[in-house]
Amino acid sequence: xxxxxxxxxxxxxxxxxxxxxxxxxxxxxxxxxxxxxxxxxxxxxxxxxxxxxxxxxxxxxxxxxxxxxxxxxxxxxxxxxxxxxxxxxxxxxxxxxxxxxxxxxxxxxxxxxxxxxxxxxxxxxxxxxxxxxxxxxxxxxxxxxxxxxxxxxxxxxxxxxxxxxxxxxxxxxxxxxxxxxxxxxxxxxxxxxxxxxxxxxxxxxxxxxxxxxxxxxxxxxxxxxxxxxxxxxxxxxxxxxxxxxxxxxxxxxxxxxxxxxxxxxxxxxxxxxxxxxxxxxxxxxxxxxxxxxxxxxxxxxxxxxxxxxxxxxxxxxxxxxxxxxxxxxxxxxxxxxxxxxxxxxxxxxxxxxxxxxxxxxxxxxxxxxxxxxxxxxxxxxxxxxxxxxxxxxxxxxxxxxxxxxxxxxxxxxxxxxxxxxxxxxxxxxxxxxxxxxxxxxxxxxxxxxxxxxxxxxxxxxxxxxxxxxxxxxxxxxxxxxxxxxxxxxxxxxxxxxxxxxxxxxxxxxxxxxxxxxxxxxxxxxxxxxxxxxxxxxxxxxxxxxxxxxxxxxxxxxxxxxxxxxxxxxxxxxxxxxxxxxxxxxxxxxxxxxxxxxxxxxxxxxxxxxxxxxxxxxxxxxxxxxxxxxxxxxxxxxxxxxxxxxxxxxxxxxxxxxxxxxxxxxxxxxxxxxxxxxxxxxxxxxxxxxxxxxxxxxxxxxxxxxxxxxxxxxxxxxxxxxxxxxxxxxxxxxxxxxxxxxxxxxxx
DNA sequence: CCCTTACGTGTTTTT
DNA sequence: CACGTAAGGG
Numbered sequence: 001x002x003x004x005x006x007x008x009x010x011x012x013x014x015x016x017x018x019x020x021x022x023x024x025x026x027x028x029x030x031x032x033x034x035x036x037x038x039x040x041x042x043x044x045x046x047x048x049x050x051x052x053x054x055x056x057x058x059x060x061x062x063x064x065x066x067x068x069x070x071x072x073x074x075x076x077x078x079x080x081x082x083x084x085x086x087x088x089x090x091x092x093x094x095x096x097x098x099x100x101x102x103x104x105x106x107x108x109x110x111x112x113x114x115x116x117x118x119x120x121x122x123x124x125x126x127x128x129x130x131x132x133x134x135x136x137x138x139x140x141x142x143x144x145x146x147x148x149x150x151x152x153x154x155x156x157x158x159x160x161x162x163x164x165x166x167x168x169x170x171x172x173x174x175x176x177x178x179x180x181x182x183x184x185x186x187x188x189x190x191x192x193x194x195x196x197x198x199x200x201x202x203x204x205x206x207x208x209x210x211x212x213x214x215x216x217x218x219x220x221x222x223x224x225x226x227x228x229x230x231x232x233x234x235x236x237x238x239x240x241x242x243x244x245x246x247x248x249x250x251x252x253x254x255x256x257x258x259x260x261x262x263x264x265x266x267x268x269x270x271x272x273x274x275x276x277x278x279x280x281x282x283x284x285x286x287x288x289x290x291x292x293x294x295x296x297x298x299x300x301x302x303x304x305x306x307x308x309x310x311x312x313x314x315x316x317x318x319x320x321x322x323x324x325x326x327x328x329x330x331x332x333x334x335x336x337x338x339x340x341x342x343x344x345x346x347x348x349x350x351x352x353x354x355x356x357x358x359x360x361x362x363x364x365x366x367x368x369x370x371x372x373x374x375x376x377x378x379x380x381x382x383x384x385x386x387x388x389x390x391x392x393x394x395x396x397x398x399x400x401x402x403x404x405x406x407x408x409x410x411x412x413x414x415x416x417x418x419x420x421x422x423x424x425x426x427x428x429x430x431x432x433x434x435x436x437x438x439x440x441x442x443x444x445x446x447x448x449x450x451x452x453x454x455x456x457x458x459x460x461x462x463x464x465x466x467x468x469x470x471x472x473x474x475x476x477x478x479x480x481x482x483x484x485x486x487x488x489x490x491x492x493x494x495x496x497x498x499x500x501x502x503x504x505x506x507x508x509x510x511x512x513x514x515x516x517x518x519x520x521x522x523x524x525x526x527x528x529x530x531x532x533x534x535x536x537x538x539x540x541x542x543x544x545x546x547x548x549x550x551x552x553x554x555x556x557x558x559x560x561x562x563x564x565x566x567x568x569x570x571x572x573x574x575x576x577x578x579x580x581x582x583x584x585x586x587x588x589x590x591x592x593x594x595x596x597x598x599x600x601x602x603x604x605x606x607x608x609x610x611x612x613x614x615x616x617x618x619x620x621x622x623x624x625x626x627x628x629x630x631x632x633x634x635x636x637x638x639x640x641x642x643x644x645x646x647x648x649x650x651x652x653x654x655x656x657x658x659x660x661x662x663x664x665x666x667x668x669x670x671x672x673x674x675x676x677x678x679x680x681x682x683x684x685x686x687x688x689x690x691x692x693x694x695x696x697x698x699x700x701x702x703x704x705x706x707x708x709x710x711x712x713x714x715x716x717x718x719x720x721x722x723x724x725x726x727x728x729x730x731x732x733x734x735x736x737x738x739x740x741x742x743x744x745x746x747x
Numbered sequence: 748c749c750c751t752t753a754c755g756t757g758t759t760t761t762t
Numbered sequence: 763c764a765c766g767t768a769a770g771g772g
Contacts, residue, residue: 070762
């Protein structure tokens with residue numbers, strides 16, 4: 001224990017600056033940390049947790065750390081673990097959503113039914129709304145998407161959506177669809193993501209005992225990425241920490257530490273408001289504000305670039321990031337012909353990088369605005385045999401085969417779950433199609449208090465089915481025989497697969513390759529269940545569903561160690577850092593996205609995306625855009641993004657590589673990478689024209705005589721090299737011209 | 748009921 | 763392009 005204390009305090013003294021220490025050392029109080037990109041945000045939170053446990057002997061279980069994404073939670077968990085000794089208990093670290101789910105599932109104040117509620121994702125939401133629109137013949141008036149974004153909007157605005165201004169102003173159709181949607185969920189015993197937050201908030205506000213119990217247990221709260229919280233999350237935090245949330249009452253726990261950066265707020269489309277950070281001091285009295293400006297991640301030119309871009313935003317608190325890592329020539333901007341050529345350029349850069357530095361441990365990432373851009377890049381990476389890994393994209397739990405299996409699980413736990421039922425009643429196909437589904441739903445609407453088995457029993461007893469359908473329905477019910485929510489998920493899944501002949505259904509309906517990969521995915525799902533069960537003998541299907549329902553990626557997905565580059569969106573990259581970052585597709589209509597071009601606030605958010613992208617890089621930044629890109633199968637002419645013009649002047653002079661052969665790229669990147677040696681000459685400007693080392697091919701000398709086909713004979717006045725070419729300034733008889741050396745002959 | 752075909756329509760980001 | 767929806771034939 002003493003040992004642990006000493007080593008932590010050494011770390012504290014040696015690796016944390018004064019400002020960071022201010023956020024970490026106090027045991028009690030309210031802290032708001034404005035932390036610029038790379039300023040050690042996560043380090044502050046994790047060290048603070050460690051300090052509370054190690055130096056202040058706080059019980060780890062009275063600490064709650066909330067994040068915004070699963071990835072951040074995972075990362076934080078790991079780093080906290082590293083600080084502490086093996087057998088120390090760990091605090092809860094998770095997303096707002098997962099903590100709320102846990103509160104609701106475990107609370108005796110909330111659950112009223114014997115069956116656990118199911119969580120529905122966006123896909124399910126869509127299905128409910130489409131169903132409602134169809135049922136009420138609103139097809140021509142409204143799209144599911146509009147309704148969905150309306151619902152999400154009002155749910156993010158307040159804990160009581162029906163009183164929100166957006167709701168009151170909305171058209172009747174929207175209001176009615178909202179009510180019908182809520183009703184459908186309640187009949188099906190389902191909650192959506194937003195409900196997790198809203199219901200949790202109400203739990204605190206409506207049950208003083210619940211709140212008291214919570215505040216007795218949880219004494220320290222830490223929140224990461226505060227700029228990305230929405231109204232409800234802010235409210236939840238208030239009710240967790242304050243005596244009377246509605247009146248900004250007294251602080252009721254020991255400490256609260258929120259960390260965020262307005263410049264990295266990129267989730268406003270999901271209801272996140274920076275105002276949460278701005279209002280923080282009003283809502284929490286005696287807040288101590290701390291600003292972290294020293295960046296430990298990137299070399300100075302990269303920060304200059306980031307600052308130069310972000311300063312074009314009007315709505316921000318000015319921060320000035322600085323770094324003590326000086327360097328030179330670390331950013332290149334290239335113009336490519338097409339998305340595929342962009343991929344080629346990136347691939348060739350990566351090739352040179354590994355062959356020159358001979359270092360396979362550098363981390364690299366290719367960032368883009370939206371997933372569709374990855375394809376062209378992937379094609380190139382494959383052709384150059386560069387092992388890559390896509391983060392995000394088609395999420396594991398979004399795959400139809402996984403959703404099918406999960407729907408069976410959901411139905412076991414929640415037999416009122418109509419969405420799960422509709423998903424699988426005819427999957428695999430068993431002759432119970434749309435017509436049957438409609439009849440079934442009509443019956444269910446009349447008796448919503450019955451579960452799917454009881455409705456089926458009615459059908460069977462009333463004898464209204466043809467022989468075939470009757471048999472099929474009976475055998476459907478048999479799938480669920482003696483499967484209980486107490487069983488292990490791995491066993492249940494295996495049973496379902498065999499009882500439904502799911503694998504042969506896949507074989508019959510999909511190409512061999514697709515079918516195989518779907519089977520593999522299901523096996524992965526079983527593996528992940530086994531992984532959980534290994535650690536916890538009482539881990540039933542119930543816990544399994546709770547564990548995975550808020551995840552998108554597989555838990556123990558095998559980390560292939562030979563990945564050379566990661567591909568992901570800017571959003572997915574937030575919180576991560578890499579040695580080399582390639583920002584692709586910096587074109588009008590893509591970044592900024594065409595949806596945001598004419599709305600000032602959205603445009604600023606797009607700029608923040610660019611900013612997030614730039615600040616991911618530790619050492620080197622390759623920014624690219626294309627002249628043509630295939631979008632929706634159509635080739636479209638692209639213009640460089642306005643953000644290109646916001647780069648520091650010296651980078652605006654981009655390199656047009658749209659017609660380059662492979663070799664040119666090779667020399668270009670070799671040259672760039674090798675320049676690393678000359679980094680520490682600060683007087684040098686960053687332009688590639690002034691690169692110090694000459695290509696070895698050049699053998700020109702001042703005053704040397706040369707001949708040009710058109711201009712005749714002259715003498716060399718000046719020699720300039722860039723990465724690829726040598727330019728000579730020649731004095732001819734009656735003119736001075738700057739000419740590419742390859743057009744000249746020495747005499 | 749299910750498969751095929753034709754058409755049209757719209758693509759951001761994630762818990 | 764690639765998905766989902768609508769219509770028609772087996």
